[in-house]
Amino acid sequence: MNFLNEVAIRHPHAISFAAGRPIDEHFDAADVHRWLDVYLKHEGIPASALFQYGPTKGIIAEPVARHLRADEGIEIDPAAVLVTVGAQEAIHLVLRALRRDDRDAVLAVAPTYVGFTGAALTMDLPVFDVRDGDDGIDLDDLAETVRRVRHLGLRPRACYVMPDFANPSGRSMDVPVRHRLLEAAAEHDLLLIEDNPYGFFGPRRPSLKALDHDRRVIYVGTFAKTVLPGARVGYVVADQRVHAADGSVSLFADELAKLKSVVTVNTSPLAQAVIGGRLIEADHRLREANAGPAAEYRRNLDRMLAGLERRFSEPRFGGRVTWTAPEGGFFLVVDVPCVVDDDLLELAARDYGVLFTPMSYFLRGGRAVSQLRLSFSRILPEEMETGLDRLAALVADRQLP
Numbered sequence: 001m002n003f004l005n006e007v008a009i010r011h012p013h014a015i016s017f018a019a020g021r022p023i024d025e026h027f028d029a030a031d032v033h034r035w036l037d038v039y040l041k042h043e044g045i046p047a048s049a050l051f052q053y054g055p056t057k058g059i060i061a062e063p064v065a066r067h068l069r070a071d072e073g074i075e076i077d078p079a080a081v082l083v084t085v086g087a088q089e090a091i092h093l094v095l096r097a098l099r100r101d102d103r104d105a106v107l108a109v110a111p112t113y114v115g116f117t118g119a120a121l122t123m124d125l126p127v128f129d130v131r132d133g134d135d136g137i138d139l140d141d142l143a144e145t146v147r148r149v150r151h152l153g154l155r156p157r158a159c160y161v162m163p164d165f166a167n168p169s170g171r172s173m174d175v176p177v178r179h180r181l182l183e184a185a186a187e188h189d190l191l192l193i194e195d196n197p198y199g200f201f202g203p204r205r206p207s208l209k210a211l212d213h214d215r216r217v218i219y220v221g222t223f224a225k226t227v228l229p230g231a232r233v234g235y236v237v238a239d240q241r242v243h244a245a246d247g248s249v250s251l252f253a254d255e256l257a258k259l260k261s262v263v264t265v266n267t268s269p270l271a272q273a274v275i276g277g278r279l280i281e282a283d284h285r286l287r288e289a290n291a292g293p294a295a296e297y298r299r300n301l302d303r304m305l306a307g308l309e310r311r312f313s314e315p316r317f318g319g320r321v322t323w324t325a326p327e328g329g330f331f332l333v334v335d336v337p338c339v340v341d342d343d344l345l346e347l348a349a350r351d352y353g354v355l356f357t358p359m360s361y362f363l364r365g366g367r368a369v370s371q372l373r374l375s376f377s378r379i380l381p382e383e384m385e386t387g388l389d390r391l392a393a394l395v396a397d398r399q400l401p
């Protein structure tokens with residue numbers, strides 16, 4: 001990812017299908033001031049109450065729990081919510097808490113989000129791949145991987161999944177698969193880490209956490225795509241019970257808070273108040289509040305699918321370029337008849353003026369494959385057309401015989 005950022009900086013005029021960001025035009029400074037005021041008024045506190053350090057678990061667990069009930073059908077005690085510096089900190093804390101010693105390991109549906117594998121790498125926590133297949137997770141491979149990990153003398157602690165419009169694949173799990181995954185998790189005594197940044201941007205299905213009656217699911221959420229990425233506010237729902245050696249019982253959220261207290265101390269109260277105000281103003285219904293942006297992302301997705309079809313069905317590609325057709329989210333994956341590595345990325349930016357993310361970034365070991373991820377969330381229609389023309393020219397010139 002560093003290389004991608006460097007290339008983007010070196011070639012600022014390249015059209016980028018790389019970054020998975022929300023549309024900037026939806027941000028307005030006046031909203032931020034208003035949301036802050038809404039929060040302060042609702043809480044009956046002066047702004048100065050936000051100027052100090054705050055409680056480690058955060059100050060907006062209550063509105064977050066209401067939002068989860070309204071939007072996701074997740075019934076949760078606010079005590080099980082820990083507010084974090086984005087979903088990224090939540091992932092990091094969860095992995096750190098699951099790693100007791102070097103016999104612990106985690107599983108992840110591959111290809112997977114680099115922020116997950118990157119976090120695991122920083123703490124020497126091994127990650128084992130589970131195939132995604134057409135269902136979003138191959139449950140036979142999950143069983144087989146658990147068996148293999150145990151055979152190695154390791155403890156498979158959890159499997160990381162993105163059931164809705166996954167990053168990078170764009171794939172979603174249908175409802176029966178979600179039920180079967182929960183059953184498999186119980187059977188293999190595994191936790192599931194459900195990461196759901198894109199769930200509001202496509203057809204609604206129940207989250208795993210909404211279907212979880214067994215406290216199997218640790219749910220990671222973020223306001224980066226639904227409110228403001230710059231606020232850096234996310235959260236984790238961790239209602240699992242932790243039994244200590246002295247017989248005391250705590251919530252996993254409290255164990256995560258202990259770790260957070262020595263990582264980021266607390267999430268900025270000012271940033272939380274902005275998000276809290278947004279939630280209160282929207283009556284905690286962020287799905288509804290995001291209907292406009294969601295429709296725009298959908299239009300972009302349709303435009304991109306049509307644009308790919310128009311260009312890559314040409315005889316010169318011989319049907320060798322294919323792509324996934326997600327129902328929503330920010331990303332899709334294209335298979336191309338050439339190896340997609342950093343050299344190709346550099347060449348694409350320099351000579352063709354187009355940027356994408358090589359799929360190798362989402363595979364452990366970073367082995368180059370002939371796939372790339374395209375993000376369609378933030379790109380203007382004319383830019384998309386020009387960018388796809390450039391991508392088609394690159395693939396036509398570089399395709400292997």
Ligand SMILES: Cc1ncc(COP(=O)(O)O)c(C=O)c1O
Nearest residue numbers: 086087088113167195222224234
């Ligand atoms: C799957 C996934 N999880 C987590 C994150 C990180 O979210 P945040 O910006 O809240 O840290 C992202 C960001 O793009 C993501 O795609």
